[in-house]
Amino acid sequence: MSRKVKILDCTLRDGGRIINCEFQPESITALAANLTNANIDIVEMGFLRDKKNVNYHTGSTFFTDVKQIEPFIPKDKKNTMYVAFIDFNMYDFSDLAECDGSSVTGIRVGFTKAQFDTQKDDIKAALQLVKDKGYCLFVQGVNSLGYSDRELLDLIEFINEIKPYGYGVVDTYGAMYLEDMEHYYHLVDYNLDNDIAIDIHSHNNLQSSFSFAQYIIRLANGKRELILDATLNGMGKGAGNLCEELIVDYLNRKHHYDYDIDLLLDTIDAYLMPMKNEHNWGYSIPAFLSGLYQAHPNNVIYLTQKYRLSNRDIKYILMGIDEKKRQRYDYDNIQKIYRDYCDSRLDDSGTLDHLQRQIGKKVLVMAPGASITEEHDTIEHFISAENPIVISINFVPKSIHWDMVFFANVIHWEKNRSALDPAKCILTSNIRTDVDGINFVDYSSLVDDASKLYDNSTIMLLHLLKKIGVKDIYIAGFDGLKECRENYITEALPNVRFDMNIEEINSEVKDMYRRFKERCASDINIKCITNSLYE
Numbered sequence: 146m147s148r149k150v151k152i153l154d155c156t157l158r159d160g161g162r163i164i165n166c167e168f169q170p171e172s173i174t175a176l177a178a179n180l181t182n183a184n185i186d187i188v189e190m191g192f193l194r195d196k197k198n199v200n201y202h203t204g205s206t207f208f209t210d211v212k213q214i215e216p217f218i219p220k221d222k223k224n225t226m227y228v229a230f231i232d233f234n235m236y237d238f239s240d241l242a243e244c245d246g247s248s249v250t251g252i253r254v255g256f257t258k259a260q261f262d263t264q265k266d267d268i269k270a271a272l273q274l275v276k277d278k279g280y281c282l283f284v285q286g287v288n289s290l291g292y293s294d295r296e297l298l299d300l301i302e303f304i305n306e307i308k309p310y311g312y313g314v315v316d317t318y319g320a321m322y323l324e325d326m327e328h329y330y331h332l333v334d335y336n337l338d339n340d341i342a343i344d345i346h347s348h349n350n351l352q353s354s355f356s357f358a359q360y361i362i363r364l365a366n367g368k369r370e371l372i373l374d375a376t377l378n379g380m381g382k383g384a385g386n387l388c389e390e391l392i393v394d395y396l397n398r399k400h401h402y403d404y405d406i407d408l409l410l411d412t413i414d415a416y417l418m419p420m421k422n423e424h425n426w427g428y429s430i431p432a433f434l435s436g437l438y439q440a441h442p443n444n445v446i447y448l449t450q451k452y453r454l455s456n457r458d459i460k461y462i463l464m465g466i467d468e469k470k471r472q473r474y475d476y477d478n479i480q481k482i483y484r485d486y487c488d489s490r491l492d493d494s495g496t497l498d499h500l501q502r503q504i505g506k507k508v509l510v511m512a513p514g515a516s517i518t519e520e521h522d523t524i525e526h527f528i529s530a531e532n533p534i535v536i537s538i539n540f541v542p543k544s545i546h547w548d549m550v551f552f553a554n555v556i557h558w559e560k561n562r563s564a565l566d567p568a569k570c571i572l573t574s575n576i577r578t579d580v581d582g583i584n585f586v587d588y589s590s591l592v593d594d595a596s597k598l599y600d601n602s603t604i605m606l607l608h609l610l611k612k613i614g615v616k617d618i619y620i621a622g623f624d625g626l627k628e629c630r631e632n633y634i635t636e637a638l639p640n641v642r643f644d645m646n647i648e649e650i651n652s653e654v655k656d657m658y659r660r661f662k663e664r665c666a667s668d669i670n671i672k673c674i675t676n677s678l679y680e
């Protein structure tokens with residue numbers, strides 16, 4: 146059956162990025178075989194990467210040689226083509242073996258606008274080399290939205306000279322709306338040679354991929370070959386990709402194609418659902434924000450999961466990043482930008498004097514650990530016997546007396562602000578709010594610069610109490626994290642950070658707490674009154 150619309154499955158490549166392309170070897174084999182038997186037109190087996198940067202091992206779809214792909218390709222290929230993807234500047238094209246038909250027979254090459262602007266001749270030579278070695282060439286111009294119409298026409302002129310099998314319109318950040326996709330499709334369709342297929346690669350941040358696919362099929366109307374990139378169950382980073390089972394079912398029902406939808410669904414159930422239990426993908430607010438601001442999804446995930454920022458703060462931070470940098474993920478850069486955002490120095494000397502008079506010398510700090518509930522009687526007895534000033538952190542105790550609440554996180558402040566007397570609230574200066582009468586303290590002076598978790602709220606409050614001369618500090622709810630249990634008194638507090646596991650977090654907090662106690666050993670008596678991994 147000759148198809149004007151073809152499905153290119155990129156589960157093992159783009160989908161695999163969410164698990165760092167680490168599949169079980171038998172899963173790679175089964176996915177390739179099942180996709181073939183389901184009559185999928187093109188199967189992308191993974192990346193080709195430079196040997197200097199990748200140590201290939203069986204089970205990874207980061208390959209360094211096409212021969213490594215050969216064992217995973219079915220003996221009976223039917224009518225399916227198998228391809229691999231190369232990011233320009235991440236592979237030495239001279240290492241590419243001649244195509245002998247035993248492994249992949251197609252190569253997809255992606256490059257950025259910056260690379261096209263500065264390395265056009267090198268890109269042209271690389272693309273020509275792929276063709277000279279006998280491969281079917283596909284070209285992906287990363288982030289089509291990044292090109293002006295004039296720049297895109299220059300790129301299409303370049304593509305027409307190369308004459309690849311297909312050229313891709315790529316919605317890298319899932320930021321296109323329907324009119325954007327329509328505009329780019331018409332511009333490409335009108336100017337691209339008719340014998341070059343148009344390849345649509347979308348990400349589902351704005352929940353538009355399936356609509357795009359149906360609409361582009363209607364626009365193409367069988368006049369030229371159309372390739373639609375998709376992944377099983379939409380597997381992919383952030384919101385993922387076009388759901389393959391949806392577009393396949395559409396083509397079967399509306400265009401009388403003969404894809405085996407049942408086999409695809411069985412494959413999802415057997416091989417992808419176990420992965421999805423550990424590596425979630427699909428629509429989310431971070432994915433939406435990534436599309437909205439054309440930012441690398443890891444930047445948004447990092448800001449939401451690590452720093453628990455409000456959407457307004459995320460917007461201001463992302464919009465303050467250079468557009469090109471925003472589209473790359475750079476841990477050091479995003480951390481620096483966040484610190485700069487928070488590092489608005491505040492002269493809090495008046496607030497510190499006020500807090501010193503109000504709080505006195507003996508304080509019970511209530512961190513939000515589950516022991517606040519589990520050891521409730523112990524805490525109540527301590528308060529009754531010692532009569533300390535009670536300061537809770539990022540939550541409002543419901544059944545225990547408290548005097549003040551310390552907030553170092555905007556999310557928790559926004560959730561609780563309406564029910565609180567501002568005079569009883571201590572906020573760090575990274576929190577922007579229009580409420581009068583708040584006790585604002587300087588954020589920068591309270592963080593622990595020696596730690597990855599420099600903004601840990603409990604440690605920040607301990608630093609504040611030291612500054613105002615508290616002599617006796619007792620702590621409840623400073624539990625530490627444990628696997629397979631609810632660690633916090635409120636579900637709003639996450640068990641893990643974006644870039645650290647539970648063991649790493651416990652170790653880091655323990656080190657910060659130890660350093661604080663060592664610095665204050667001669668000045669402050671400090672003790673946990675509930676069970677703590679940090680004590």
